[in-house]
Amino acid sequence: MRSTRVSAEAFDETLKKELNGTNKVFVLFFGTELPETDESWCPDCVIADPLVRKALLPVENSVLIEAAVGSRAEWRNASSNPYRSRTDFTIPAIPTLYKWTTSGAGERLVEEECADIEKLNAFVNSA
Template sequence: MIKLKNKYFNILTIINKRYSKMAEHSNVIHLNYKEFDAKYTELKQQGKPFAVLFTGDNVPGTTDSWCGDCVRAHPVIQSTVIPKCAELNIPFLEVLVGLREEWRTPTHSIRNHPDLMLTNIPTLLLNQKGKFIKKLVEGQILNKGLLEDFFELDD
């Protein structure tokens, strides 16, 4: 029983470390890819802008994603993207696509989603008026100029 409690405590500690800064902003919504469609449909129907980050899950027992590019993008997401979404009062969805083996499956629902057709992660998308209008992939997320342009919303 003690071993089991310690295991759950360790898992909760890891989750808390990864999401503690993100949780400071009430506009952040954490989902796994299986939950994405329902939330996407809801937000799309509202017609208001929202941002979505698709990223790799953490390696079990760690606070880091299996995806090196996702690990490199994480500080920028924390320091720039999430605060900008909060400033603009738009929801920010972080969607975990699974572990490496799961993501690499050609039939993965995010890879085959008709509005997404993603091939790489991390991918940052901006949806406005029910359509994805901007996209940054992998290293592009680290580019300050591209990030500034990313948040220029159409009237």
């Protein structure tokens, strides 16, 4: 597994680049890290992050695109959040882990599903 962090501005370009080839692309939307702790402000994201990485590690040709959604205030202000205002996919809560294909956003795990080892392993292994 390889991971890459993207800004909202570089999101589409990075997806396009990673989808060219045989990569299995996963996108994890999570709350931005707090400077004082280097951990997300979202407790569910803190729990899910290492589990997602561990599940993806053995998946050949997998790419994890890390998309921080901003601070708690930026996330809650849906009208101005660059990810929540998209019409081609939705992020109902964070963390959200998507499988992405050339057709766009596919299956997803949301919130506590991202920390459910059985669901997570089944999700990444069906890619």
